[in-house]
Amino acid sequence: MALTYDIMKRVTSDLYGWSLRKVPADALAALERAEGTETHDVAKRTLGIMLRSARAAESSNRLVCSDSGIPVYFVKIGTAMRIDGDIKAAIVDGFAELVATSNPPLLKHVANPLTNARSYAGKDMPIVTWDFIGGADHAEITCQPKALGGGRWASLEIFVAPTLAQIEAYVMDCVLKAGSQHCPPVTIGVGIGGTFDHAAKLAKVATLRPMGTVNPEPILAAMEERLLAAVNKTGFGPMGTGGDTTALSVHIDYAAGHGFTPVAVCFNCWISRRTKAIIHADGTVERVE
Numbered sequence: 001m002a003l004t005y006d007i008m009k010r011v012t013s014d015l016y017g018w019s020l021r022k023v024p025a026d027a028l029a030a031l032e033r034a035e036g037t038e039t040h041d042v043a044k045r046t047l048g049i050m051l052r053s054a055r056a057a058e059s060s061n062r063l064v065c066s067d068s069g070i071p072v073y074f075v076k077i078g079t080a081m082r083i084d085g086d087i088k089a090a091i092v093d094g095f096a097e098l099v100a101t102s103n104p105p106l107l108k109h110v111a112n113p114l115t116n117a118r119s120y121a122g123k124d125m126p127i128v129t130w131d132f133i134g135g136a137d138h139a140e141i142t143c144q145p146k147a148l149g150g151g152r153w154a155s156l157e158i159f160v161a162p163t164l165a166q167i168e169a170y171v172m173d174c175v176l177k178a179g180s181q182h183c184p185p186v187t188i189g190v191g192i193g194g195t196f197d198h199a200a201k202l203a204k205v206a207t208l209r210p211m212g213t214v215n216p217e218p219i220l221a222a223m224e225e226r227l228l229a230a231v232n233k234t235g236f237g238p239m240g241t242g243g244d245t246t247a248l249s250v251h252i253d254y255a256a257g258h259g260f261t262p263v264a265v266c267f268n269c270w271i272s273r274r275t276k277a278i279i280h281a282d283g284t285v286e287r288v289e
Helices: 007-020 025-037 042-061 087-101 162-179 197-204 218-233
Strands: 072-078 127-133 139-143 157-162 188-192 246-255 260-268 275-279 286-288
Touching: 007 042, 007 087, 007 260, 007 275, 025 042, 025 087, 025 246, 025 286, 042 087, 157 162, 162 188, 162 218, 197 246, 218 246, 218 260, 246 275
Parallel strands: 072 127, 188 246
Antiparallel strands: 072 139, 139 275, 157 260, 188 260, 275 286
């Protein structure tokens, strides 16, 4: 069986809808750990409110946050999988169908950057990153809505042969500029190397890594540990209330490049919205997260 228009439309629509109603299990676990170790009373109560809100939204099938953001997808297609139909159009049509049927209704968060007019559709919307999985006969689709809190404070700078200390200083500069305006505690993604656009992709994809996992690259694992400790010493705390928990995790990836080294930094708000499904060759859909 092939990857069809109908399957793609249904899965991408469902993924976006699910992501607005459920905080991923690893993010909930990270919030619970933070609540257990937080030493500031207001911050501890704020984390408790977040946990109760997340559980209430899931149990009542309501939105965790009114800012549903814009739909962003990462689509990986196995090179042994057959495609039947316009799967790119299917994603656009799936989003339109979700908008038409969502209860509660979604707010108009798709903005035209030239006119600031808001609607539910627009150029290049939804935003999709395409990739391939060598030899596989399945497709993997991840949805990660981007809202104002997690999207506004992303940044990128290009260095020439930077030291690790310079890279870490830049990340901390981005953290300090964002303050508490990105709805902490956040996940921080960092992409190092490659080209301008590739570093940004690395940072964005890094935020998809499950919280609590250890980076397989020892240099980056140590950097993540140092940066997480430094970020949480800033004292911004959950939603800017002060405290020990400004970030839940720092995830870093890198790519080889040239003499110039782009460094990209992005943030996900405390909800860490992320859903993923696998479409198998026989047409069955497996919801992974």
